[in-house]
Structure formats: C-alpha cells, structure tokens
Amino acid sequence: MNAMTKEDTRTLIADVLEAYPEKSRKKRAKHLSVYEEGKSDCGVKSNIKSIPGVMTVRGCSYAGSKGVVWGPIKDMLHISHGPVGCGQYSWSQRRNYATGTTGVDNFVTMQVTSDFQEKDVVFGGDKKLDKIIDELATLFPLSRGISVQSECPIGLIGDDIEAVSRRKAKEVGKTVVPVRCEGFRGVSQSLGHHIANDTVRDWVLEKAKVDFKDTPYDVAIIGDYNIGGDAWSSRILIEEMGLRVIAQWSGDGSLAEMEKTPKAKLNLLHCYRSMNYISRYMEEKHGIPWLEYNFFGPTQIAASLRKIASHFDDTIKEGAERVIAKYQPMVDAIIAKYRPRLEGKTVMLYVGGLRPRHTVDAYGDIGMQAVGMGYEFAHNDDYQRTTHYLKDGTLIFDDASEYELEKFVQALKPDLVGSGIKEKYVFQKMGVPFRQMHSWDYSGPYHGYDGFAIFARDMDMAVNSPVWSLIKAPWKQG
C-alpha cells in the first residue's frame, strides 16, 4: 500500500518539475496536481499543446479520426490519404472486432492508402484521389462507402478533397466522406474525434434518407469501439433488459446503423470524450436525449443499467433488475476468486480520455485502489467528471511525459500500471506489473459482466505473476 501523504506527493511533483528547463517547468506545472477532496475539478489544465521534446504519449488527429471513430465502420473503405506511414502503423492495431468477410463486405483490417509520392505533394493529390475512388469501386463492389482520412500533407498542399468527394459520391453512387483530420490540427487525438464526429453529421446523417420501423425501446450504443468485443458484451445486457439496439458506433458498426440512429429514443454514450459531439447534435436536431453509462465492473454496471432503465417504463426497469440479479452469482464467484488475491493493491492509470475514471470502480470491485491517474487528451469536462471517482490525495497528471511517468512510478510504487504499448515495457523492465489499457493487452472484452470476469482474471494474472519474483539475481539479493 502506498504510504505517501499529500505533502509527499506535492514534493514529488516539485522534484519531477525540477528536471525541466525553466520555461517548460512553468508550463508543465499546470498539468500536475494532487486531488483535494471536495474540489469540482482535478486542478490541472488540459487539452493544451504538448511541449516539444519531452516524449509525450499523445498521438494526432488522424489517429483520433481514422484510428478511433471512422476506422471501425466495417462496410466502408477508409483511405489513409497521404504517404504510407500513418496507415501502416495504425493497420489492425485497435482490435475493433467486426463480423463479415474481409475484402468483400468488411474492410476493418485493411490498410488502404494513396501512398503519396513526391509528385503528389508537388502537383497535388486530387486526381489521384479521384482515380483511387474508381479503383475501389471496381475492386470492392459490396462496400457501402468511402472515407478520406487526411494525413499531414493534405492540408498543407491545398487539395480540395471535399470537391472530389462530392463529385465521386454521385459518380459511384455511394457515400464518400472527406475528413480533414491532418495530424497537425489540434493538440492530440481529441480534435480528430471532433472532426470525425462533424463529418458523420455533415456527410452521413444530414444526407441520409431512412425508411425504418422504430419501436419505443430503440437505443443506440455510442462510443464503444468493440475492442476485443466490448460492444457485444455490452449489447447483450442492454438487449436482455428489453431494449432494442439499432446501432453500434462504431465498433462492428455499419453505415446503415449510423443512418438509422436519429430514430433512436435514447443514445447510450460510453466514450464521452470521443463521441459527445455527435450525441449533442442528435439531441439538438432530433431531440434524442443521451446518457453516459459505464460498463466496467459490477458496481458501475448495475448503476448504469438502472440509470438507463429510468428512461423507460416498468418492463424495462424490471428488466434491468432481472439482468442484475441474473449475473450476481457469477459476479460474486469472480470476486470471491480474485479479490483476496488483489485486496489492497494499488494501480496507476494513464490512458486516453475516458478509461482511467471509468475503470476505477472496477478496480475497486476487485479490491484495488488508484493512487495516480491521468489522461493523454482529456478536456476540462473529463477532469470534472473524474472527481466523482477520486480519493483524496490522488496524484493527477495531464499529458504526462515518459520522464514524469517513470518518476511517478518509482515514487508511488504501484502494484500495477495500466497504460499503452509505449509504456508497457518501460515498467515491466522496472519489475512493475503492467496491462495495456487501450488494446486490453490483446485480451478482452472488458465491458459488461462477461467482460468483468476477464478483467479480474487479467489483473490478477499481471499482478501475481511468478515472474516478478525472479527479477533480482539471487546473489544480488539481501
């Protein structure tokens, strides 16, 4: 158990800041803090440009659009428009599971790129894009549409991808969506989420004509990317309580589902950070209310099921209670099995814009406590939402550098760190158990009751692995 007082933690922050040159120290100081019980925010500034040269963990807008929001839409081809790299590195890395036949009616695990050459940069890429769309129409006749995911050069060379998209949509008779998600826009993945949401609004929802028989129990799952099957292990609960899920955004999602969503009675928003924009739009335009829910761990799942049910009649409310009761024995058995092995252990979390707060109570369900947490690209509203989950004295870090993370882990000595692939091996070398909390470390799903069982198993497997007892050579011990 971590024995640091609030004062110790403040000293730690000061020590860590000491290493920076003065100008950067001042900037970074605003992003590090110790949570004070009762405060309405976490005391950090956020969504600000990263400082050059510090090894930020953040990615870019393209990653937020192609990688997060658009990429999982399975029946569309997503062109990584520009040079080869961005699409290559993000190819199949987000584990957005989707059914269908790859290359025929599912394109999620394909890397489609315009592979810009020097002449495209010099003379512009619009002609090439035009031709690409024709070629894709020939080779993939069952695709429902195309999105153009702009990489850095596009916005710098003055291409008009909107004009090309408008023209080609008519010619090929399919949805074509130009997305201005060049990596230099904004300060992180976050603006890419926003830009992607806006293009769904302008190029899908505003153009869609749907003929669809709705029911009073129709809902849509928004902001679940089906990492390792998360959206499925969520959907199963929502259906079991008596609701009808008409769309998944965007994990295992399809264009048709997106188009139907304005018919939903309630939008269920899981990843607030990446899809609040489109939810607000549908609220304003179509009068669809939206609700944030959290399907990590039984405490939050039960609360969320009841919150969702409160928007519907008694049959649904009874449905929610029935679901909670049905899974309770399994949950009890999981907790009985894993909690004794994890009780009192601590965890430090550093992930995107949602999961640290969303998983805190799931860790609590298995007896673990968060001693430090931070986000790569959260905004102020995320930090406000986070306070609800925090214990007094928790170390908070926004857009942390690798240097800071390393120092924090050395000082806090958590029993587990949850972050990304770039961090994983750093901490494992230090002998600290680690789980990737973007990709679920190739496991999952973690959402829903079925997912909670896997979550608990995985955290136990990491924390209590025998390998951690082998770290020191016996002749060096003692």
Added chain:
Amino acid sequence: MPQSADLVKDHTRLFQEPEYQALLARKSEFECGHPAEEVARVAEWTKSWDYREKNFAREAVVINPAKACQPLGAVFAAAGFEKTLSFVHGSQGCVAYYRSHLSRHFKEPTSAVSSSMTEDAAVFGGLANLTEGLANAYALYKPGMIAVSTTCMAEVIGDDLFAFIKQSKDKGAVPQDFDVPFAHTPAFVGSHTTGYDNMIKGVLHHFWEGKQRTAGDSINIISGFDGYSVGNLRELKRMLDLMGVSYTILSDTSDVFDTPTDGHYRMYDGGTTLEATRAALNASATLSLQTACTAKTLPWIAEKGQATRSFNYPLGVGATDEFLMAVSALTGKAIPEALEKERGRLVDAIADSAAYLHGKRFALFGDPDQAIGLTRFLLEVGAEPVHILATNGDKHWAARVGTILADSPYGKGGKAWAGKDLWHLRSLLATEPVDFLIGSSYGKYLERDCKVPLIRVGFPIFDRHHHHRSPVFGYQGGINLLVKILDKILDEADRESIANDGISFDLTR
C-alpha cells in the same frame, strides 16, 4: 450463461457461445448487409483471374503494402548509436506510431521525441519547436547524442534542419559541441529502408565530414534495417571475432532492443560508441549487408577513400560464403576451421531434410535484400520460389532477383514483383497457388484468405514472440531458418495426414 468463474472465457471462446451467436444474428438485421449468397459470390470472384487483371490494373490505390515510411528507418538506425535519442521534427502523431510499431515487434521500449508541431508551426515554420524541443530532450533524457529526422509535415513546409539546428545551438538549446546529426526523411520518397540510409549517412557525415582520413585496417559493417538485428548482429560479431577481424558495426541495435528485466529500465543500452563512429572514417573498407539500405551512404563512403562492398542479406550457404570470403579478402584474415565446420553443419542439415523441401512451391515478401536472401536460400535447399514480392523493391531489385532465378533450375517458375502490395499477392496466390508463404505478420491475412500456411520471417512480427532474438544471418542462422521452415512443412504433413484418415501419419520422418 456463457461466462463462469471456474473457466473465464475471453474473446477467443466467449463469442462462440450460443448467446452471442444469437446476438450477432439479431444485430445483422440492422446492418442492411448483402445476402450471404452475394457475399460468397463476390468472395469467389476476388480469387479469379478476372479479378487479378482488374487488381493489377490499379494505378493509384495501394492496399496492404509491405513497407513503412522513412522516419521509422531513421529512428531504428539512430537507436544503434551509444546513448542516442531520436528527435523527429514535425507533428507528434507520427512519433507515437514509430515507437509503438518498433515496440510491438521487439517487445521492448522505444524512445523518440517529437517537436510536436501544430497549426501555427505550419504557418511560421518549426524553428521555435525544434529549439525548445532540443533543450527539453537534452535536460530530461540526458542523451549522449540527439539524431534529428523529419516527418512529412516538416518536409512539406520545407524546414531546413541544418540551419535550424545551428540556430538552436546558437540560442543555447544544447551545447555547441553536443552532437546533433540529422537527416531529412520525407515519407513521400522511398520507404523505411531509405530513411535508414539517410540517417546512417547523416550520422557519418556529422562525424566524418571535413576530417582527415588515416587509413587503418579495421572494417565497418552496416547491417541495414532488420527486425532480426538483435540475433543477427550478435551472430555477426561472433563470426567476426572467430576470424580475429577488427571491425565496427555502424548502428548496433542488438542491446537497445534486448534489455534485461532486472528492476532497472535502460533507455539507452549498448550501441556503437561515438568514439568508434568517429574512428570508423579510418577503416579500410565498409561492407553493407543490405544494398537497399545504403544506396546513398555507400557511394558517399567510397568517396572518402574506403573500399566498399554490398550484399543482399547474408543468409544461407552461398550468401554467407560470399560475405566471409569478402571479409577475408579485405582483412587478410583466414576463415577459421570453426566457421568451416559450422558451414558443414548447415549443409549437413539441408542434406538430412532435403526430401521434404524439394520442389515445394513458395511465395515470399519482405524488404528487398531480405527477399533476395530468402530466394537464394530456397533455391539452395531445392524449393521453388514462385512469387517474390517487395513493395519497396525497384526495377534493379527485380532484375537482380531475375538473374538469381535464372541461375537455378528451381527458379524457372519464379517471378519478382517490385512495387506491388499484399493485395496483389492475394491475387497471385489465388490464381497461381503455392504450398507455403514466407513473410511478416501481415501475411496472416493471406494465410487465411488463400489457405496457404505462413512461415513468419521478416518485419514486423507482431503475433509471435522472440523470433528476433535468434539469428537468421550466417550458417547458424541458416539452421534456425531451416528448422522454422521444416517445422511448418512437417506440421502441415501431419495435419493433412490426420485429415486423410491417418494414412501417412508417420512417426518417423
């Protein structure tokens, strides 16, 4: 209920349960998908000659390429120098990608910083970002050298690294005498092998330009971008040590991508010392193990007065022979008995197993030189390389492969495909099937779609662990590779014979 505490099912099993199968069926109603027969018909069509022709008529779109962009190669090359931190000038997302990409392959941390340029830098240029970034990186990570490369953004707006680094030093970002080599690495030219070339040249230029060369008798080796650098460079050093040669490996990544888990994180480990890099100007010769990775560097070294030789990935018997003989000729050191015995052991292994390799048809893809090395090896063991593909290969590469194929009766049916991608290869495999496929993890989609067993060799290998620790260079590497290929062939033989009512399910093979 599909889940239980006794047997926790994760994604590998959970979704096969009836509750989830029913869920997926319900979901499909909302997807407005195509009828199953239509999907099946089109799936069949994608494997036809008609589709192949349309696929090869492509002029614009690239689908599933087997190449990455320049800065990745630059970051890899820089990692092989002592205490060197890569600084990639441009937008930050790219750097997050290079780090993840290398870490997923090596299962190791990868360090690199970015100058985090955003919209305002696009307008005003990135000088301020570079200056501030150098100062921060220097203060936080205490590198012995910072190697600067560029992302697309910096290249498109035309930032000048030479001038920017000079101005940054003048402003005191890092000490004047601190080593900051650099390379422009536009991603819209070449691939990661080009970036490797540019960065090696950038580093050597930094240390050698304007210096007087005093010819010595040591040799330099540049091994090129290589997912096996950990195992390969150790093997290479072992062979050279056996010969008693004095050498410098320019960019030695064997330690930094293979650090121990002992409670202490090493951001830097091993690597070519800056001292040795400086002194490497005096070498008698520089040998490049991958021609495509030194296209600019090697001629530049030749201009400095050194002898140069280049190879296509010394793998297998003949290619290793040539490499060792060249080293011997350049240094005057004999190839020792010990290595000759190793050679004999590899030949022995091939002879023992030849019957299972003979006439087996292979497709392979990878970086140009590795593809040549593998082609030669397949020919040596009596297998038939049929489709040989390098997305980042050029016409010279294709001509070289053509000559190699023409030299062997086993190469008759083979063809080199330069600049093609793995969607092209899918058509080749569907219309002209082979027995086995050799390539990186990306090949697993071809394995699934074309039912051709994949032997994982190359970069990246994301879905199998630790292969980069064993060499494929040299005679010893040849044995490792042979075992890997044979295991797959014999596993397949067993699998087929089980499907065949157990006929041919032999205990001894």
